[in-house]
Amino acid sequence: VVIEAQGPAAAIGRFGKRLRAEAPPLAAIHEIASVLLPPAPGEGFVIDASRPQAGATTAVPPDVALCAGCRREVRDPADRRFGYPFTNCTNCGPRWTIIESLPYDRPRTSMAAFTMCAACRAEYEDPGDRRFHAQPNACPACGPRAWLCGEDGLGRVDDRPLAAAAEALAKGLIVAVRGLGGFHLAVRADDDEAVARLRRRKHRAAKPLAVMVADVAAARAVADVTPGEEAVLNSPAAPIVLLAIRIRAPRSRLPWRRATAASA
Ligand SMILES: [Zn+2]
Numbered sequence: 426v427v428i429e430a431q432g433p434a435a436a437i438g439r440f441g442k443r444l445r446a447e448a449p450p451l452a453a454i455h456e457i458a459s460v461l462l463p464p465a466p467g468e469g470f471v472i473d474a475s476r477p478q479a480g481a482t483t484a485v486p487p488d489v490a491l492c493a494g495c496r497r498e499v500r501d502p503a504d505r506r507f508g509y510p511f512t513n514c515t516n517c518g519p520r521w522t523i524i525e526s527l528p529y530d531r532p533r534t535s536m537a538a539f540t541m542c543a544a545c546r547a548e549y550e551d552p553g554d555r556r557f558h559a560q561p562n563a564c565p566a567c568g569p570r571a572w573l574c575g576e577d578g579l580g581r582v583d584d585r586p587l588a589a590a591a592e593a594l595a596k597g598l599i600v601a602v603r604g605l606g607g608f609h610l611a612v613r614a615d616d617d618e619a620v621a622r623l624r625r626r627k628h629r630a631a632k633p634l635a636v637m638v639a640d641v642a643a644a645r646a647v648a649d650v651t652p653g654e655e656a657v658l659n660s661p662a663a664p665i666v667l668l669a670i671r672i673r674a675p676r677s678r679l680p681w682r683r684a685t686a687a688s689a
C-alpha cells in the first residue's frame with residue numbers, strides 16, 4: 426500500500442503511530458518505509474484506483490471467518506442483512522476463493538457479476554463504515570443468493586433454502602453445501618446411520634471427519650478445549666482444530682466412530 430499523507434509534521438508523526446496502533450483487525454503491517462515528497466495540491470481522503478505493477482509481489486489475502494459485527498447483523502431481524510449467508514465486511518469474508526487476479530479489487534473477483542445496490546455502495550464509499558472498500562460487499566437486494574436443489578442437482582426445491590437444508594440434515598439426509606472453495610458434505614454427527622452412509626459414499630471408512638459446532642460452548646460438550654485452542658477456534662482463520670475427545674457418542678462401538686463424524 427502506498428499512502429501519501431500531507432500536513433504539519435506533528436500530525437504526520439501521529440498518523441504514523443496510529444497507523445500501527447489502530448490498524449483494523451485483519452491488517453498485518455510487516456514494514457513501513459517513508460520518504461519525504463514535495464507538497465502536492467489536493468485535500469480530503471481518496472483511495473486511488475489500483476495500478477498493476479510489473480513485478481509487484483502482493484500477498485493474496487486469505488478467506489476470513491465471519492466477524493462478530495457481521496454475525497450480529499445476520500442474527501438481527503431488524504437488520505437488512507438478517508439471515509443473509511453472504512454477509513461480509515472488511516474484517517471478514519471471502520478473498521482467496523473469489524480472486525481471479527491481483528490487485529484485489531471487485532472487478533477482478535467473482536463478485537464482478539453483482540452490481541452493488543445504493544445502500545451497499547454507500548457503505549463501500551464511506552471511510553467511516555466497516556464496509557469501506559469491502560470488495561465482496563453484498564446484501565439480499567444485490568448480492569448472490571442461496572438456493573436448494575434436489576438429489577438430481579437441478580431446480581429449486583424449496584423457497585426457504587437454509588431452513589429446508591436444516592430440516593434435511595435433521596432427518597439424517599446428506600446435504601452438499603456449495604461453499605466458497607467447493608462442495609462441503611454435511612450430515613448429522615449424532616446419527617450413526619447417516620454418518621455411515623456418508624462414509625460409504627465417500628469411501629472413507631475410517632478417516633476422521635470434522636465436527637461442526639455452533640460455538641466454543643458447544644465444542645466443550647464434546648471435547649476439552651484449552652484457552653489456546655479456544656483462541657485459535659475464534660481467530661479470523663477459524664481453522665479445523667484437533668481437540669481431545671470428551672464424550673463417547675452413545676451408540677458408537679468402533680474407536681474411530683467415537684472420535685469423529687459430521688462433515689467432509
Ligand atoms: Zn464482518
Ligand SMILES: [Zn+2]
Binds near residue numbers: 544
Ligand atoms: Zn446491496
